[in-house]
Amino acid sequence: MPHLLDSGPASLLIVDDDITVVQVLAKALAGIGSIRYALSGADALRLLEQEPPDVVLLDAHMPGMSGFDVLGAMRAHPQWEDIPAIFVTSDTSQGMEEEGLAQGAADFIGKPFHPAIVAARVRTQLRLKRALDRLRQLSSIDALTGIANRRTLDETLLRECKRSQRSRTAIAVLMLDVDHFKRFNDTYGHGAGDDVLVQIARALERSSNRPADLVARYGGEEFTMVLPDTDGDGAMAVASTLMANVAQLKIPHSASATGFLTVSIGIGCFDKASDHWHQAPSDFREPSTTSTLVCAKALLATADQALYAAKQAGRARAILERCNQVMPS
Numbered sequence: 001m002p003h004l005l006d007s008g009p010a011s012l013l014i015v016d017d018d019i020t021v022v023q024v025l026a027k028a029l030a031g032i033g034s035i036r037y038a039l040s041g042a043d044a045l046r047l048l049e050q051e052p053p054d055v056v057l058l059d060a061h062m063p064g065m066s067g068f069d070v071l072g073a074m075r076a077h078p079q080w081e082d083i084p085a086i087f088v089t090s091d092t093s094q095g096m097e098e099e100g101l102a103q104g105a106a107d108f109i110g111k112p113f114h115p116a117i118v119a120a121r122v123r124t125q126l127r128l129k130r131a132l133d134r135l136r137q138l139s140s141i142d143a144l145t146g147i148a149n150r151r152t153l154d155e156t157l158l159r160e161c162k163r164s165q166r167s168r169t170a171i172a173v174l175m176l177d178v179d180h181f182k183r184f185n186d187t188y189g190h191g192a193g194d195d196v197l198v199q200i201a202r203a204l205e206r207s208s209n210r211p212a213d214l215v216a217r218y219g220g221e222e223f224t225m226v227l228p229d230t231d232g233d234g235a236m237a238v239a240s241t242l243m244a245n246v247a248q249l250k251i252p253h254s255a256s257a258t259g260f261l262t263v264s265i266g267i268g269c270f271d272k273a274s275d276h277w278h279q280a281p282s283d284f285r286e287p288s289t290t291s292t293l294v295c296a297k298a299l300l301a302t303a304d305q306a307l308y309a310a311k312q313a314g315r316a317r318a319i320l321e322r323c324n325q326v327m328p329s
């Protein structure tokens, strides 16, 4: 699972119907990052789709789809809307520049251009883009463990609940709580407690091998996994792997019956054994926001209830409970 703070090498996209301009720009930008180019607006969209770049250099006038059209498509796309686009054009009229900037271009460079100035302006946009990406990442991750925070969990859970409701696929939420963690902190110190939380986060990451799974810190010593397209049996299998991975850490804990730190896990799920599956396909409607919220809350509440049951039953175990309510639409 990639770390949320990873940010690879810079990637630039040059869009111009004149291959000579592309070559001159590519030479000017050599060394800043990897460069791809498109000779038309349609090709540019294909490359954006393949992998969003960090900065786009855009010719305003191209036959067919113009630079303005490409910019419009970028601003309307959730994954491309924040990619800076720099217009590079021979039309240097004030009206043109005004329109480009008004439509969301980050900068405007007139042809003929000075290669060193193009490179400097691209570097500036790159720095701004990196800073914005970093801010986004920081607001979505937990500072101690580097995994997703509660905010990311809430967003992901709603998105995956909607997907599950639409496609009628299973979904499970796993909630993990470290056993006797207060006594661990009291015995070994808060710093050692923090180290344990980091190790547990890594163990959670190792226990999931599907890219759609999300591992998040719910708060304190509680962690959550959202497991899309996973039924109760599948989620219990993940829980077994997780408990084995935690046991392998062999973290001494004098308050634990085994002498080592353990965790308790509660799982809530909607799967074929849950009532909402019995809805006839002809009844299906696009899930309302309210019903998706109900689905997310039910999963979290059921996982929490199952976690409480695991604690009551003696800790160091996983308990599964199915959400058995019919989905409102």
Ligand SMILES: Nc1nc2c(ncn2[C@@H]2O[C@H](COP(=O)(O)OP(=O)(O)OP(=O)(O)O)[C@@H](O)[C@H]2O)c(=O)[nH]1
Binding pocket: 144, 177, 178, 179, 180, 181, 182, 183, 185, 189, 190, 191, 192, 193, 194, 197, 219, 220, 221, 311, 315
């Ligand atoms: N070191 C450290 N401790 C934390 C952090 N967040 C919460 N805690 C501690 O986690 C402990 C949770 O205690 P309780 O809720 O009583 O649960 P517990 O001691 O694990 O007992 P059971 O859950 O019943 O097994 C408290 O002592 C909190 O201070 C953190 O970020 N770092």
